[in-house]
Every structure is written in C-alpha cells, then in structure tokens.
Amino acid sequence: MTDLEYRTIPEAHLDRALDLHYLVFLGKNCEDEVRKLHHEILERCDRIGAYEGDQLVGLLAAHRLELSVPGADLACAGVTFVSVAPTHRRRGVLSGMIAELWRRCATAGQPLAALWVSETGIYGRFGFEPATRSYTFEIDTDVPLKLRIAADERPLRLVSPAEAPAVISARHNAARSERAGRVARDDFWWRTHILPEEDEENDDLSPPRVVTIGDAGEPPAGYVVYRTITDDEGRGTVHLRELEAESPAAAAALWRYVASIDLADKVRAWGRPLDDPLLRFAADRDQVRVTQEFPALWLRLVDVPAALTGRAWSAAVDLVLEVGDGSVPANAGRYRLTVGAGGAAEVSRTSDAPDLSLDVRELAACYLGDLTAGELVRAGLVVEHSPGAAQTLDAASRTTLLPHTTDEF
Numbered sequence: 001m002t003d004l005e006y007r008t009i010p011e012a013h014l015d016r017a018l019d020l021h022y023l024v025f026l027g028k029n030c031e032d033e034v035r036k037l038h039h040e041i042l043e044r045c046d047r048i049g050a051y052e053g054d055q056l057v058g059l060l061a062a063h064r065l066e067l068s069v070p071g072a073d074l075a076c077a078g079v080t081f082v083s084v085a086p087t088h089r090r091r092g093v094l095s096g097m098i099a100e101l102w103r104r105c106a107t108a109g110q111p112l113a114a115l116w117v118s119e120t121g122i123y124g125r126f127g128f129e130p131a132t133r134s135y136t137f138e139i140d141t142d143v144p145l146k147l148r149i150a151a152d153e154r155p156l157r158l159v160s161p162a163e164a165p166a167v168i169s170a171r172h173n174a175a176r177s178e179r180a181g182r183v184a185r186d187d188f189w190w191r192t193h194i195l196p197e198e199d200e201e202n203d204d205l206s207p208p209r210v211v212t213i214g215d216a217g218e219p220p221a222g223y224v225v226y227r228t229i230t231d232d233e234g235r236g237t238v239h240l241r242e243l244e245a246e247s248p249a250a251a252a253a254l255w256r257y258v259a260s261i262d263l264a265d266k267v268r269a270w271g272r273p274l275d276d277p278l279l280r281f282a283a284d285r286d287q288v289r290v291t292q293e294f295p296a297l298w299l300r301l302v303d304v305p306a307a308l309t310g311r312a313w314s315a316a317v318d319l320v321l322e323v324g325d326g327s328v329p330a331n332a333g334r335y336r337l338t339v340g341a342g343g344a345a346e347v348s349r350t351s352d353a354p355d356l357s358l359d360v361r362e363l364a365a366c367y368l369g370d371l372t373a374g375e376l377v378r379a380g381l382v383v384e385h386s387p388g389a390a391q392t393l394d395a396a397s398r399t400t401l402l403p404h405t406t407d408e409f
C-alpha cells in the first residue's frame with residue numbers, strides 16, 4: 001500500500017464517497033431519494049477522506065452536534081458513515097482517520113465525540129464507551145392498554161411532518177434540558193433524521209405520523225412520532241419512534257392513543273429510556289414487555305478537562321482522578337477535580353496521589369450519569385485507592401433522569 005493521505009473530501013467527491021459507503025455496507029447503489037438525502041447530510045458534515053493517490057479508500061464523516069450533558073450543551077463530533085474499502089482493511093486506515101478526527105476536534109473546540117456502532121468490537125480501542133442505554137418495548141394491543149393513572153383528556157391532533165418541527169420542537173427542547181445525551185435538532189435534522197418520508201431501514205413502513213396533545217392555540221403538552229406497517233396476514237404494528245410529554249397524564253394519553261389504533265394489534269417502541277414512566281404506570285407488565293436493552297450513544301471525552309468542567313455536578317467533590325488514554329495521549333495523567341457548593345467544576349493537572357484510576361472509556365460510561373464508578377470498581381475496571389472515592393464521584397455525577405439518546409446517526 002502506498003502512503004495514505006488524510007484530507008477533507010471536497011464536495012466534488014461526494015458521489016465517490018457515497019459509492020464507497022454503499023459498497024462497504026453491502027447495499028445497493030442508491031440512486032433515489034435516499035442517495036439525495038445522504039448527499040445533503042454529507043454536505044453538512046466534516047469529512048475526512050483517506051486517499052491513496054487519487055483513490056478514496058476511507059471515509060469518516062462527523063456531524064457538528066450540540067449534545068446535552070448535565071446542566072449544559074457541549075460541542076460534539078457526531079461520527080458517522082465510517083467506511084474503509086474492503087481492499088484496504090486492517091491496515092490502519094480507520095486508525096489514521098480517527099487520529100485526524102482528534103486533531104480536528106481540538107481545532108474546532110469539540111471536547112466530545114459520539115457515535116452509534118455497527119459492531120461493538122471496533123470503537124473501545126479509540127476511547128469510546130456506551131454512555132446511554134435504551135429499551136425496546138412491545139405492547140399487545142388486542143385489548144385496551146391498562147393504566148394505573150388517569151390520562152390527560154385534552155384533544156389529540158394529527159400534525160403533518162412538514163409542520164411538525166415548528167409545533168413540537170419546543171417540547172423536544174424541554175425534554176433535552178431534562179436528559180443528558182440528546183442532540184439539538186434544527187429543521188434539517190428533523191427532516192433528515194426524524195421525519196424523512198421513507199424509513200431508511202424499512203421502506204415498507206408508512207410515512208411518519210405525528211400526533212400532539214393539548215388545547216388548540218397552546219404549545220402541545222406532548223407528542224408522539226410513529227410509523228405503521230401491515231403484514232401479509234393483515235396484522236398491523238405501530239412502530240413508535242419518539243414520545244415526549246410534560247406530565248405522566250399527557251404521556252398516558254399518548255400511549256393510550258398509539259395502543260388503540262384500529263387494525264394494529266401491537267406497538268413496538270424502540271429506544272425508550274430505562275426509566276420510562278410507562279414501566280411504572282402500566283397496570284399489566286405482561287402487556288408492556290421489555291424485549292431488548294441495548295447500548296445507544298457511544299461517547300468519547302476528547303478533551304478530558306474541558307468535558308469535566310463543561311457539565312454541572314450535583315454534589316461537592318475534591319478527588320484526584322488518574323486517567324489512562326491510549327488514543328489521545330495528551331489526555332492521560334492526573335487531574336484534581338474540585339466541585340464546590342454551586343456545582344461548577346475546576347480541573348487542574350496534579351502530581352498528587354490518585355483517589356481513583358480509570359481509563360477514559362470508563363469516564364465516558366459515567367460522564368452523562370449512566371453507569372456509576374462504584375459499579376465499575378466492582379467490575380475491576382476502576383481502581384479505588386481512597387475508600388469512598390467512587391461513592392463521592394457518583395453522588396456528584398448523579399442526574400434526576402437517566403441519560404437517553406433517540407437520535408441515531
């Protein structure tokens with residue numbers, strides 16, 4: 001293999017980049033709306049290409065995201081479209097593109113990077129670790145959904161996908177501020193990632209349907225986004241994509257709505273938070289079944305001090321963290337993390353003895369409030385030198401609601 005060069009893929013090479021992507025993901029060479037959509041998405045991304053001479057042999061794109069972290073939003077590179085030509089595998093092309101990504105994150109002031117994996121074995125070596133998890137629920141709806149609380153009885157309204165972002169984005173933003181792990185959406189993101197006419201993974205699904213609850217003229221108290229499908233025997237399923245509500249009663253009304261759609265006898269709700277209130281207020285847990293738990297967003301602290309100071313903390317801390325980082329050596333070392341009564345952190349390099357030693361991966365797993373350091377001490381992945389140090393860090397990291405991500409990219 002001749003020398004590789006890592007450089008920005010110009011717009012003139014976007015079709016080559018997509019051809020490489022479709023080749024790598026074993027799909028057909030999309031020539032339709034999907035290709036147009038991918039083209040538009042890549043236009044807006046940072047694009048790293050691995051070039052062998054003039055030949056494009058690797059692609060890594062990164063959305064410029066704002067990710068909610070406890071108490072704040074931080075700039076985050078949303079890594080996607082990672083593709084290496086089958087003829088050039090296992091020769092360090094991905095490693096080279098990731099090294100280039102770290103340089104670009106530093107220049108762009110992005111302390112975080114995040115992605116959704118295709119295979120779980122690839123990204124740990126680069127410092128990524130799951131930082132949010134999700135459930136899939138299946139609800140049998142051949143009988144009415146039984147609930148233990150009263151539902152909000154205000155009107156439901158069907159909203160067209162075109163007008164939906166203007167109507168529901170305020171509710172989405174409110175939900176973002178309550179949960180870490182969520183991506184800020186502009187109109188482009190709503191259109192390309194949440195409400196495209198065709199579902200990218202299953203073109204037999206209906207277009208997206210959006211229903212809100214609330215009085216006319218008032219901002220909605222909640223919304224649901226879903227698609228439907230009917231199988232060969234005429235049995236319908238509702239595929240719920242997103243449900244957000246300001247109160248348990250509004251959530252109950254929306255769950256009751258999707259569970260009562262005629263000609264469907266099942267709701268499949270993908271990507272629900274692990275602390276979804278439905279699991280508490282459903283009267284019959286055999287009717288609402290958790291069928292899957294999966295890691296959702298994989299996070300990477302590209303700049304450890306900026307990430308630690310960039311989130312709010314919920315208790316006082318004075319700890320020395322010894323952080324290992326094989327992929328961004330500049331991150332490695334000892335940091336004193338000090339949080340006062342106001343919840344703001346100060347972070348400084350120190351040579352003092354560590355209270356906790358951990359890899360940057362484990363820091364990512366705890367950073368948004370998903371796993372606890374205590375759990376990772378018990379798993380042998382975090383070393384506690386000072387008794388009680390993990391508990392102190394966990395008390396400060398805790399968030400009221402679990403982190404959660406619905407934006408797959």
Ligand SMILES: CC(=O)SCCNC(=O)CCNC(=O)[C@H](O)C(C)(C)COP(=O)(O)OP(=O)(O)OC[C@H]1O[C@@H](n2cnc3c(N)ncnc32)[C@H](O)[C@@H]1OP(=O)(O)O
Nearest residue numbers: 079080081082083084089090091092093094095115118121
């Ligand atoms: C965020 C996203 O876009 S997820 C989509 C990821 N893309 C895909 O799955 C598409 C199909 N696969 C590919 O294009 C490529 O095989 C990639 C991108 C997964 C890997 O690219 P490569 O250039 O072969 O990786 P590279 O040679 O840099 O390997 C780096 C290390 O990762 C390891 N590795 C690479 N791929 C895998 C894998 N699928 N599973 C486990 N380990 C892997 C390599 O063995 C190597 O390990 P080492 O450092 O211990 O030697």
